[in-house]
Amino acid sequence: MRELPLALLRPRRAVGFAAIQFLIGPFIMDLTLRFAYSGRFVDYLELPEHLQHFVADTCQKHGTKQPRVAVIADLSPNASGAVGEDGRGTSCRTTPV
Numbered sequence: 001m002r003e004l005p006l007a008l009l010r011p012r013r014a015v016g017f018a019a020i021q022f023l024i025g026p027f028i029m030d031l032t033l034r035f036a037y038s039g040r041f042v043d044y045l046e047l048p049e050h051l052q053h054f055v056a057d058t059c060q061k062h063g064t065k066q067p068r069v070a071v072i073a074d075l076s077p078n079a080s081g082a083v084g085e086d087g088r089g090t091s092c093r094t095t096p097v
Contacts, residue, residue: 039070 059066
């Protein structure tokens, strides 16, 4: 059996390395964000009334559970969502420190 040239082995290594990054990347991001940001989960009654209605109406319209809402006290104007272990999404809103 002939041995493959070294040039043909390099793309395999690159694809393997990319696959490993693809698989472990989300876990590394979760760990990084967990240590970089902290938030507190709030009850819907703590939200402004128009947001309570918006979330309830949107979830009812799409047939989904109401997400947990967390407040992250930082200066970033961005918000993001993720699906938790219980299948409920988590909505985040940011507030100035």
